[in-house]
Amino acid sequence: MSDKIRLEMTVNGQSHSADVEPRTLLVHFLRDDLGLTGTNVGCDTSSCGACTIHIDGESAKSCTMLAAQARGANITTIEGLAVSGELHPMQQAFMECHGLQCGYCTPGMVMAATSLLNENPKPSEHEVREGLEGNLCRCTGYHNIVKAVLSASGQSAQGGGA
Amino acid sequence: MIPATFDYLEVDSADAALAALAEHGDEAKLMAGGHSLIPLMKFRLATPAVVVDIGRISELSYIDDSGGHIAIGALTRHRALETSDLVKAQAPILAHVAGQVGDPAVRHRGTLGGSLAHGDPASDLPAALLALGGSVVVRGPSGEREIAASDFFTGFLETALAPDELMTEVRIPKVPNAKWSYQKFNRRAQDWAIVGVAAVLNGESRVALVNMGATPIQAGAVEAALAAGASIDEASAKAAEGTSPPEDLNGDAEYRAHLAQVLVKRALTEAS
Ligand SMILES: Cc1cc2nc3c(=O)[nH]c(=O)nc-3n(C[C@H](O)[C@H](O)[C@H](O)COP(=O)(O)OP(=O)(O)OC[C@H]3O[C@@H](n4cnc5c(N)ncnc54)[C@H](O)[C@@H]3O)c2cc1C
Ligand code: FES
Ligand code: FES
Numbered sequence: 492m493s494d495k496i497r498l499e500m501t502v503n504g505q506s507h508s509a510d511v512e513p514r515t516l517l518v519h520f521l522r523d524d525l526g527l528t529g530t531n532v533g534c535d536t537s538s539c540g541a542c543t544i545h546i547d548g549e550s551a552k553s554c555t556m557l558a559a560q561a562r563g564a565n566i567t568t569i570e571g572l573a574v575s576g577e578l579h580p581m582q583q584a585f586m587e588c589h590g591l592q593c594g595y596c597t598p599g600m601v602m603a604a605t606s607l608l609n610e611n612p613k614p615s616e617h618e619v620r621e622g623l624e625g626n627l628c629r630c631t632g633y634h635n636i637v638k639a640v641l642s643a644s645g646q647s648a649q650g651g652g653a
Numbered sequence: 654m655i656p657a658t659f660d661y662l663e664v665d666s667a668d669a670a671l672a673a674l675a676e677h678g679d680e681a682k683l684m685a686g687g688h689s690l691i692p693l694m695k696f697r698l699a700t701p702a703v704v705v706d707i708g709r710i711s712e713l714s715y716i717d718d719s720g721g722h723i724a725i726g727a728l729t730r731h732r733a734l735e736t737s738d739l740v741k742a743q744a745p746i747l748a749h750v751a752g753q754v755g756d757p758a759v760r761h762r763g764t765l766g767g768s769l770a771h772g773d774p775a776s777d778l779p780a781a782l783l784a785l786g787g788s789v790v791v792r793g794p795s796g797e798r799e800i801a802a803s804d805f806f807t808g809f810l811e812t813a814l815a816p817d818e819l820m821t822e823v824r825i826p827k828v829p830n831a832k833w834s835y836q837k838f839n840r841r842a843q844d845w846a847i848v849g850v851a852a853v854l855n856g857e858s859r860v861a862l863v864n865m866g867a868t869p870i871q872a873g874a875v876e877a878a879l880a881a882g883a884s885i886d887e888a889s890a891k892a893a894e895g896t897s898p899p900e901d902l903n904g905d906a907e908y909r910a911h912l913a914q915v916l917v918k919r920a921l922t923e924a925s
Binding site: 493494496512513514516519535536537538540543546549550551552555556557559560562603606607610622624625626 | 762
């Protein structure tokens, strides 16, 4: 077995250090070592986006990163969005627009959506759909997710749909 | 799925990366964004004994105006290419194609150097490099050399890079007034191209194909026909000449050959 390596990183504003095997995937480090189980594993092949987190404010799929690649980085997971018990506006919008059903995709969707708005604060509906193309949802049919993201960006969703 | 065990080495300069390659030889594998390598390692199709993480070498992440060309550090991420004002102005097809790779999360992590060095015939950026007539700069134990795009892709997932070499830079000719088009055909969001076509018309015409052979390739027959004054219809009919398209769940060779003709026609029409 290869030697463990020492990792230091900031997760949701808290600094952590741990010794991990180099092959530890970031998603497993977050879930198993730090107990942050809000980040889900869906496909495990970088296709579904359930494992999306932020690295230095940008979305990334944590099933396709080594924990070691995040050494020194500033990570945010779904647990880090709410501030003192108050939902992040994106979480609030998902709730109000009924942007989830089973909820499995939701942490990843919310992280991808907040990253999208960081880069493009007023996206069009088309840009929201393209911006979330790496995140799959098997329940909602996406309409209410798109509505939620538009609403969180301060724009009213056009039309609607089922 | 978890990769097999390996030793991990993070390096912070090109020199340190070369030293690590020299020390560990064939056992070592460079990791840039890891977005091609980690999936292979999870499937255990790649089992390097040593992973040399070059992903944070900041001196290799830049987009500079070098007079006649744009110089792009090998560690430049797809997202940086997609949003670069310099690239958008001087080689707009490259910014556009970078924005077609995977999805935003993939584009935050994947690098230009990694995409080219991986040499996957299904990937988008190699086709843009071929259509632009760019080149790559690689550094090894015996110094630096520049390799033209047309000489770089040598076989399935194989390139002219030697195992002890590091790609440091990608050079892209400035073509602010070129006409261009990129046609990526797929059936699902975020997917790879079933077939893709990159065309750059700038006096001479360069047309490159995605997923039409073992390597990213130029559509030589189309380029020759255009040079000889053929119409778009005549030239695009030759799109599959000299290619050997792969067969998979998405389509057989005949289907891909047909797609190539249709997409070359669309690309040339859009670019004209
Ligand atoms: C879900 C998903 C979807 C994707 N969709 C697409 C798509 O639609 N189109 C597309 O084109 N690509 C796609 N990709 C691939 C993506 O573009 C990768 O980022 C890219 O192919 C590899 O870049 P990387 O920096 O991650 O390289 P890595 O995975 O780190 O490395 C790839 C290979 O290149 C070598 N290498 C890397 N950098 C250097 C260097 N500087 N010098 C020498 N060798 C080097 C490595 O040793 C390795 O062999 C997708 C990837 C994923 C995970
Ligand atoms: S679990 Fe990471 S993308 Fe599906
Ligand atoms: S709410 Fe069930 S997968 Fe999206």
